[in-house]
Amino acid sequence: MRPFRLHEPTTVQEAASALADAGGGAALYAGGTELLLAMKSGLLAYDTLINVKSISGLDAIAADGNSIVIGASATHSAVEHDPLVRDRLPLLSEVEHGVANLRVRNVGTLAGNLCFAEPHSDPATLLLVYEAELDVAGPSGSRRIAVGDLQTGSYETSLGPDELLTAVRVPAFQAGVRAAYSKFGYHHRPTLGIAAALAVEDGVVADARLALGCVSPVARRLSRSEDVLRGERIDALTEGASALREVSRLASEDADAVEDMHGGVDYKEHLVRVFMERTLLRALAKNGGGDA
């Protein structure tokens, strides 16, 4: 790997200033599980890495009202095992357990996963149905954005060159939401990820949140499929039900799947149809027992 310097700021403001001063020659470093691989292979080169782990308190995980606030240097393992996350966001804990492998989870961070914007990511898809928000800091202050507004393309985000993600804010689902996440693939990274969260009232789907990731450059919500589910009686949503078929068909149409090393467009659209129905059936089978 080409030599680089290590910058270790102690505050978020110092990190933002260092990014601004470097004018593109520096990158933020947290777990490094994706960044360092790209640097080892020569795909990326930076003169300086800015270690956000030297900012004290940035690894904290804490409750703020109905949300759990996950600091930018919290690792996947820390999120997975955190008592607050397990209690209030059990599906996030479950999905974090499935990220990469144990060694990557022990080092890599949730925030880093989002910021690297690798399209084949489980958390980026799941957090869309939690309607998570992100705290972003720059030299002139901070702002809050929806998680869906972060990633703009493969390995591209809306963050300014002097901005950093400082926290991921994840609101717990309301009581009675039935949620599930499915992933599929034969590679190290997922080929497909689908997240579903259904609010059920009096046996009817009162609200539906569906997200699809990995098959296209950026994970997305599936609003046409969500519209079909709203108002459906759940006892009619059994295997092969016409509404489920329609939801799955619309999901594959709206996937904007692209061909890559994981497979072609037809293959991915087929996966979307199969796994959308399975994911919804798994979510519905949870019978109000929380989100996992």
Add this chain to the structure above:
Amino acid sequence: MPDAQETLAIAFELNSAPIEATVEPQTPLIDLLRERFGLTGTKRSCDVQVCGACTVLLDGAPVSSCTVPAFEARGRVVLTVEGFAADEGSSPLIEAFVNNAAFQCGFCTPGMLLAAKSLLDADPSPSEEAIKDYMRGNVCRCTGYKKIVEAVHEAAEASR
């Protein structure tokens, strides 16, 4: 704010001994272990954190030393297979791997042993399911996994 560093003086505990070293930021931990300290039990294989041959324990948790920078050891505890083998407490796992022939070429074995140690430290009586789940990030390309799972199970039984 200190300037960006081109070298770092670090101190950490390596296999129960205090260590001081000067490292460059880009040096991966495996290079420090193998080339500076001659600890060649840690194997480089895939070099992209997938296979687990380079597994070492950092504060008791498995990490891929092929990619984790050496400076991350600062102020922490590193255990390699050499330190593991020197610990009397490791004998049930080592004997169980031998008794079950849980290796052929042996290249993955240091990582397998350290992953298994980390599992048994956290869960002394893991189910077969838990063993498979925990060990699935360590890849063996010759013997298959059945004997490895059986060895970990036997070591857990023997330690009870």
